[in-house]
Amino acid sequence: MPGTVNRVLLAVVGLVLLAVGGAVLAVGLGAPPPSWWLHDGPHDALLGVAERTRWRGEAWWWPTVIAVLAVLVLLALWWLSAVLHRRRLAEVVVDTSDGAGALLRGPALEGVLSGEASRLDGVAQAHVRLTGRSEAPEARARLLLEPHAEPVAVLDDLSARALAHARDSAALRALPAEVRLTAARHKSERVS
Incomplete structure (x- = not known):
């Protein structure tokens, strides 16, 4: 709504x-x-001359105009940030096949997905966020890869293990995911 x-x-x-x-x-x-x-x-x-100079002698006029315009700009920026901000999913609807259904907390599923993704071979750190609707969630994952990791293998493991387990355990038809991979950077050390 x-x-x-x-x-x-x-x-x-x-x-x-x-x-x-x-x-x-x-x-x-x-x-x-x-x-x-x-x-x-x-x-x-x-604005004609009379309209522009009408309040010139009043000390409160220009500070009021500037304050109102500043409030309008702040409200517009707040509205823009609210529109652009992707909200986290609070709960996921689980189909229990009995017609009643159940609710699974979104942060709990995010934690399980993050934990399972961080245990994959080649992943140094993982962070997963759920967005979308409670009936059709979407995952957004950020994975920090270790230097020896192969991105294709990591993505295959993530799809076959973590995302598949989450999809099956929550009885979801699909769990689309957007994955961002970042390579870990190590400081170079002098070898003597």
């Missing part, structure tokens, strides 16, 4: 900005202004 509300709000804000921006562009290029437009034509200033 929050995703739907977010999409609707983004669509409404986008349409309003598109309409106002299109109207400003059209009037600026010489088109006749729409009936709801505030000004008369392309040579009419957005």
